[in-house]
Amino acid sequence: MFQEVWKTYEENELTHSAAHHLMAVHELRTRHGYARVSDIAQHLKITKGSVSSAMKHLKERGYVREDHNRFLELTEKGAKGVAEIESARVAFQRFLTHALGMDEDDAEIDACKVEHLVSAETRSRLTHFLSFLYSDEPAAHAFLEALRTHTLEHGVTLDGEVVFAGAPPAGVRDRA
Ligand SMILES: [Zn+2]
Numbered sequence: 070m071f072q073e074v075w076k077t078y079e080e081n082e083l084t085h086s087a088a089h090h091l092m093a094v095h096e097l098r099t100r101h102g103y104a105r106v107s108d109i110a111q112h113l114k115i116t117k118g119s120v121s122s123a124m125k126h127l128k129e130r131g132y133v134r135e136d137h138n139r140f141l142e143l144t145e146k147g148a149k150g151v152a153e154i155e156s157a158r159v160a161f162q163r164f165l166t167h168a169l170g171m172d173e174d175d176a177e178i179d180a181c182k183v184e185h186l187v188s189a190e191t192r193s194r195l196t197h198f199l200s201f202l203y204s205d206e207p208a209a210h211a212f213l214e215a216l217r218t219h220t221l222e223h224g225v226t227l228d229g230e231v232v233f234a235g236a237p238p239a240g241v242r243d244r245a
Pocket residue numbers: 085089180181182184
């Protein structure tokens with residue numbers, strides 16, 4: 070079952086590299102109003118050749134097209150993809166920093182690795198989980214308090230070493 074899932078998945082979904090190409094088009098168009106192959110290459114710090122071949126593939130799959138100036142732009146499918154990837158990254162980053170107490174930089178790296186892989190359901194459930202965790206529900210407060218105490222007493226084990234990962238930063242409730 071799992072074997073079949075990952076096989077079809079590889080064929081249909083975006084690779085991590087493709088996801089970052091799409092995000093680059095989005096970011097450059099938002100910032101400058103246009104995105105050329107050379108701009109994307111500079112933005113991603115890769116060669117124009119590899120951007121061209123990635124864009125060819127994304128065009129064939131309906132994520133990207135050329136505008137009237139022959140510059141690159143996202144199709145509706147591409148824009149939807151970018152929105153999904155970005156919201157997954159935000160949700161994971163919050164989960165890792167706020168709920169698990171991870172360092173912001175480490176959390177950003179790990180969130181980047183999984184951003185393009187999670188389903189819409191995981192994304193929305195995670196967002197819902199976080200909004201509950203940082204709501205005014207007394208049970209949520211009690212849970213965070215207990216977790217904080219437990220972490221302070223026992224720390225977090227990393228490679229056999231005990232790391233005292235802290236509680237969520239102050240003001241987290243407003244951001245979650
Ligand atoms: Zn990434």
